[in-house]
Amino acid sequence: MEQLTTSLDVMFILLGAILVLFMHAGFAFLEVGTVQHKNQVNALVKIMTDLGVSTVAYFFIGYGVAYGVFLGFNLDGQLTQAMTEKSGYELVKFFFLMTFAAAIPAIVSGGIAERARFYPVLLATFLTVAFIYPFFEGMAWNGNLGMQSWLETSYGAPFHDFAGSIVVHAVGGWIALAAIIVLGSRTGRYDSNGNMRHVYPPSSIPFLALGAWILSVGWFGFNVMSAQAIEGIQGLVAMNSLMAMVGGIIAATFVGDKDPGFIHNGPLAGLVAICAGSDVVSPLGALVIGLVAGALFVKAFTWTQKNLKIDDVLGVWPLHGLCGVWGAIAVGIFGSTALGGLGGVSMMSQILGTLAGVAVALIGGFLVYILVDKLMGLRMSDEDQYEGADLSIHKIHANPPKEEF
Known part of the structure; x- marks a missing residue:
């Protein structure tokens, strides 16, 4: 029975890893459908x-920074042990958590689209996934640096983030904000008075919708499989994910006045927001969380673009950063329990844990992107931006014209 349980756990978390891996296709098509046609290839390649x-x-x-298991260097035989014990559970756990880590640059990619150079971004990806993201991941999910034990002692409960509203999404969104500020807005986006000069509509609503659907379906692996073991699986997590998702859709539909870009980001806003509490809130609470997140995304995206002059192409800071905080x-x-939840949470712990995640992301994001900008230069030239990243970087259009004979 013990071997059977272990094998089932391996299968369970492997299916989760595959679902979250497929979400990266969703990130790709969401960006492809949003950017200008001349930057579609670059979105896919990134x-x-x-x-x-x-x-x-x-x-x-x-993985070693977060959990103290350095598989790549086989310290103290850790890789050999993972290969031979518990049906390779530690290896598929790495696979699952790696797909979370890889979501960080996928989130950032949408914010800095259409004006970032290729290899400098890859260097920034390596640094954020190797050091910045796992630093907070270890604090929140592995008890590193004693943050969780201190919060529990001080306020009666640790910081609760079941599937990563802060650990993954807000960290990714606030790193993206730092990257956007360092990189600057696209050439011609704002005039000398700071007024929005060019509005770029989505290049392909069908691709944008495809990306949103892939992300929405994969998210159930993201949330439900965060239990990481069969015995921890909860139907409540799936139900709450569904209710928050539809809450986001409904709010984005009405607040965004039927705009297809907002509507297809609405479910994502709700799903970002429900990650943290999907195992402890009620389905009614999840619906409200999704409704607020959908409205928050629409309003924050519009306001930050116009008033703060933050040229966030896909709105990843409002979507992941702000909805994750919410x-x-x-x-x-x-x-x-007063509002139908299961209890065991502390508002003060949630606030302080959230602030810690935002601080790590912002400080780490600025350090990484300023360093990379100084070393290699992050920004494409005005001429390359005008030509588009597809031709200037990859030397090909998304849909090359047919040869004429």
Whole structure:
């Protein structure tokens, strides 16, 4: 029975890893459908190459920083042990958590699209996945640096983030904000008075919608499989994910006045927000969390673009950064037994844990992107931006014209 349980756990977390891996296709098509046509190839290539670099960075460095298991260097035989014990559970656990880590550069990619050079971004990807993301991941999910034990002692409960509203999404969103600020806006986006000069509509609503659907379906692996073992699986997590997702859709539909770009990001806003509390809030609470997240994304995206002059192409800071923060704070509200939750949460712990995640992401993001900018230069030239990243970097259009004979 013990061997059977172990094998089932391996299969369970492997299926989760595959679902979250497929979400990277969602990131790719969401970006392809949003950017201008002349940058579609670049969007596809970035997500693919970021995944490759992220895997290597997390295997050799990041996983060890977060969990003290340095598989890549086989310290004290850790890799050999993982290969031979518990049906390779530690290896598929790495695979699952690596797909989370690789979401960080995939999130950032959408924010800095259309004006970032190729190899400098890959270097930034390596540094963030090797050091910045796992630093906070270890604090929140492995008890590193004593943050969780201190919060539990001081406020009665640790910081609760079941599937990563802060650990993954907010960290990715706030790193993206730092990268956007360092990189600057696209050439011609704003005039000398700071007024928005060019508005770029999505290049392909069908691709954007495809990306949103792939992400939405894969998210159930992201959330449910965060239990990491068969015995921890909860139908509540799946139900709450569904309710938050539809809450985001409904809010984005009405607040965004039927705009297809907002509507297809609505479910993602709800799903970002529910990650943290999907195991402790009620389905009614999840619906409210999703409704607030959908409205928050629409309003924050519009306001930050116009008033803060933050040229965030896909709106990843509002979507992942701000909705992730809302989701973590919402745990302290709707996770309480007074509002139908299962309890065991502390509002103060949620606030302090959230602030810690935002601080790590912002400080780490600025350090990485300023360093890379100084070393290699992050920004494409005005001429290359005008020509488009597809031709200037990859030497090919997304849809090359047919040869005429």
